[in-house]
Amino acid sequence: MAASNKWLMSSVAYYLDFFTVPLFVVAALYLAPFEPWLALSGLLAWTLVEYSAHRFLFHSLYRREHWTHHLDVLAYIGVSSWKTSSTFAVLLLLAWSTGLTSEFIGAVTGYFVYISLHYVMHRPGHWAYAFIPGLVANHDLHHRKGIEKNFGVSSPLWDHVFGTYIHAKHVNG
Template sequence: MKPKVTTEFHHGQARIFKNPFLESLTKTNPIQNIIVYGITIIAMISFAYIKIGLSPIEIIGLFITGVFFWTFAEYMLHRFVFHWVTEAKWSQRFHFIMHGSHHHYPRDEERLLMPPVPGLLMASVLFLLFYCIFWILGISQLSFGFFPGFFSGYLMYSFVHRATHVMRPPKRFKSIWQHHSLHHYRYPDKAFGVSNTFWDKVFGTMPPSKAKGKKEELA
């Protein structure tokens, strides 16, 4: 089904849950994310080295592989999960919670990063998934070196994403800013990569080249 994501946007902040406690769990800030996710990544790397017995070379190699694999996951999740929506009410609600609210309120700064509680819950599910896959392959111990890289890739992506919404683009990275801006305000069914454009080029979802010459602003 073709993604149905609005190109209309509003100023202010979305209201996702009526319950104040649940609503608070949908918000975060950069310092909170750096501390919580940073400690999680360091703990996993330490565990991989001290308890699992992976060598520094193995950890570095698996870490880099995990970061690269995240770029693929970033594209696939954005395109096929965050932009998945049907006529069903539950589907529309799921979409709004996961991504739709961001398209309606792209300057909602407290929701430009994944909050720690839902973030760690999803990370746990993903880790178990990767662990099972590695276990089937007979190399379950390598998941402890791979996942910190995958998680770090997500963390780097999330801060790039936040920067595209709250900062003026550095000259060297202007194309990344513009790429994400085009996704929000002109082509919601294209430009799914946020931290890079590699997979958009691979899968043919780059915006028309003529659009690059037109000024796009994050409002």
């Protein structure tokens, strides 16, 4: 399969989410009271969105673009921050108008955890790398050619639920 440059982006577009996502959380906290249990439900919802997008979009509809990331894990490949920020702006307005700002906070915090963990997983020299060995092992298996498993980056929860989790000891060589 030929690699695609469709998702290749500038370093600014790649890193911008690390700055904009916390701003969305602050904006949501300003707009409405924070309810921790509802934020946890938003976080749980995010993990399902992450798993589903990775499994059903990135490994089917956008397979060629996503495979480019598998080939060059340090390249600036992904969904541009301009797209995610635009989406989050619309979702924040919807959440605010429907009283779901705490769920929004949980979901975008989950996204922030996801992009942070994914960044660290591909950089063994990063100080936080040593703190996530299980997630790194899961993700390393996911990147092996022929293994269509371990779609959850920030959590293996949905891989366990849907039977797509594989442990390193079950993989030959």
